[in-house]
Amino acid sequence: MMKKALFTLAAVLFLSNVAVAKTIVFASDATWPPMEMVDANKNIVGFCPDLVKAIAKAAGFTAVIKNTAWDGIFAGLAAGKYDAIASSVSITDKRKRVMDFSDPYFEVKQGVVTRKGAGIKSIDDLKGKKIGAQIGTTGYFASKKIKGAKPESYDEVGLAIENLNNGRIDAVICDDAVAVGYALQNKNYVDSLSLAFLIVPDEPEYLGIAVNKGNTEVLELINKGLKAVRASGEYDAIFKKWFPTEE
Amino acid sequence: MSKKEVNIHVGDGAAIPSKKDRGLFSAWWISFIGAVAIIIYLCMTEPDPYLDILKFLPDGILVTFQVTIYSILLSLVIGLVTGLGRLSRNRFFNLIASTYVEIIRGIPLLVQLFYIYYALGKFELFSNLPPLAAAVIAMAICYGAYMGEVFRAGIDSIDHGQTEAARTLGFNRSQTMFLVVLPQAWRTILPPVGNEFIALLKDSSLVSILAVADILRRGREFASESFYYFEAFTMVALVYLVITLILSKGVSRMEHKLNYYERH
Numbered sequence: 021m022m023k024k025a026l027f028t029l030a031a032v033l034f035l036s037n038v039a040v041a042k043t044i045v046f047a048s049d050a051t052w053p054p055m056e057m058v059d060a061n062k063n064i065v066g067f068c069p070d071l072v073k074a075i076a077k078a079a080g081f082t083a084v085i086k087n088t089a090w091d092g093i094f095a096g097l098a099a100g101k102y103d104a105i106a107s108s109v110s111i112t113d114k115r116k117r118v119m120d121f122s123d124p125y126f127e128v129k130q131g132v133v134t135r136k137g138a139g140i141k142s143i144d145d146l147k148g149k150k151i152g153a154q155i156g157t158t159g160y161f162a163s164k165k166i167k168g169a170k171p172e173s174y175d176e177v178g179l180a181i182e183n184l185n186n187g188r189i190d191a192v193i194c195d196d197a198v199a200v201g202y203a204l205q206n207k208n209y210v211d212s213l214s215l216a217f218l219i220v221p222d223e224p225e226y227l228g229i230a231v232n233k234g235n236t237e238v239l240e241l242i243n244k245g246l247k248a249v250r251a252s253g254e255y256d257a258i259f260k261k262w263f264p265t266e267e
Numbered sequence: 268m269s270k271k272e273v274n275i276h277v278g279d280g281a282a283i284p285s286k287k288d289r290g291l292f293s294a295w296w297i298s299f300i301g302a303v304a305i306i307i308y309l310c311m312t313e314p315d316p317y318l319d320i321l322k323f324l325p326d327g328i329l330v331t332f333q334v335t336i337y338s339i340l341l342s343l344v345i346g347l348v349t350g351l352g353r354l355s356r357n358r359f360f361n362l363i364a365s366t367y368v369e370i371i372r373g374i375p376l377l378v379q380l381f382y383i384y385y386a387l388g389k390f391e392l393f394s395n396l397p398p399l400a401a402a403v404i405a406m407a408i409c410y411g412a413y414m415g416e417v418f419r420a421g422i423d424s425i426d427h428g429q430t431e432a433a434r435t436l437g438f439n440r441s442q443t444m445f446l447v448v449l450p451q452a453w454r455t456i457l458p459p460v461g462n463e464f465i466a467l468l469k470d471s472s473l474v475s476i477l478a479v480a481d482i483l484r485r486g487r488e489f490a491s492e493s494f495y496y497f498e499a500f501t502m503v504a505l506v507y508l509v510i511t512l513i514l515s516k517g518v519s520r521m522e523h524k525l526n527y528y529e530r531h
């Protein structure tokens with residue numbers, strides 16, 4: 021009897037979930053300021069969370085943002101722990117093989133952060149130098165491509181930046197928005213670190229929201245919302261809010 | 268319910284297998300051959316991820332070995348000093364050793380690693396500490412506390428009569444400790460030390476947080492780029508298993524050699 025009741029309850033819950041289908045869970049590694057981070061009140065804030073909320077509003081679904089460690093964030097998507105990843109994921113061909121991406125929502129370049137006066141101005145200057153980056157990011161892949169450099173992978177970009185500040189490594193490579201945040205805006209590092217240069221990519225690198233392969237339902241909702249947010253000018257407002265110095 | 272006849276056979280301890288029972292089908296051999304066979308099988312049938320992962324790991328294995336061996340040697344020294352300190356009659360020495368054990372046992376190893384590398388890195392003195400050295404120091408300090416307790420218990424287990432006899436024969440305190448008590452205590456100490464050794468090797472996977480490229484970090488790097496998460500971590504687990512099995516064999520060999528009381 022009890023069992024039957026439980027079954028019915030589970031079935032009702034399941035069905036209602038499918039019928040409404042209005043909650044989409046987004047994973048975000050909130051250690052990537054100012055794109056996504058945790059503020060003093062433990063809320064996930066930043067450009068990407070704001071954009072996700074705006075998309076949800078425009079497309080008519082509820083967005084839940086779940087803070088997830090970057091290492092394994094893609095494995096969690098594949099395992100169905102969340103529906104999408106909105107965490108400054110660059111759209112790469114390798115990633116496209118295992119997941120689908122929304123329309124691009126941001127263009128990034130890889131920024132090289134060094135200590136002030138380190139004399140590193142180009143890729144050639146990085147020869148024989150220790151370069152830190154977050155594991156599994158396009159910044160780390162870029163550091164591995166630099167000939168003669170010694171790439172080191174960190175769990176969080178903040179740890180790499182801290183090590184750079186302490187003088188143990190020579191450079192950190194990460195998304196330009198993050199590099200600007202650390203080197204030019206963060207009061208802990210503004211006196212000691214600088215954004216040395218941006219790596220010019222062979223082709224432009226864009227961020228997209230990742231979903232499991234074949235999950236068109238969620239993807240269409242997100243794309244629809246993104247289009248509406250761009251059209252209404254809300255996108256520009258969010259951009260201005262988080263990147264006030266850039267026009 | 269039918270009556271069951273219960274036959275209790277009192278023999279000479281057949282429930283615990285004697286050392287002579289160690290054959291091809293011991294638990295160790297099953298695990299070892301099983302692990303190696305799975306690795307070979309996976310690499311041969313699906314070389315695409317599995318063999319590639321295995322080829323990606325060797326320098327990580329080397330780093331794991333380095334961290335483990337340096338930390339174990341350092342922690343043995345710290346453990347011996349701490350164990351002797353805990354048994355010392357000198358109040359000051361005793362208090363220092365006991366406080367060290369209490370504090371270190373109460374802080375997780377991961378936090379200690381973070382602290383020694385990232386937090387102390389703020390100070391000029393520690394800012395040049397390479398990650399490998401920081402990892403070894405943190406692990407040795409942590410495991411030294413546990414080793415200290417192992418040493419203390421081992422030394423404590425030696426009958427006080429031994430000390431009294433040695434003292435009567437005119438040995439001084441340190442001679443008594445190093446020539447009479449410790450050689451006997453070593454027998455009791457070794458199995459738990461071997462245990463700590465294996466635990467330390469596994470815990471060395473935590474040092475990947477310091478960007479030390481050990482087995483785990485290499486596996487994670489492979490997975491993060493190729494998305495072969497399941498395959499990469501399967502291989503990492505198997506490699507750790509093979510290494511710890513080899514180690515545990517070595518430790519049990521040594522135990523057997525030192526067990527001169529049971530050797531006939």
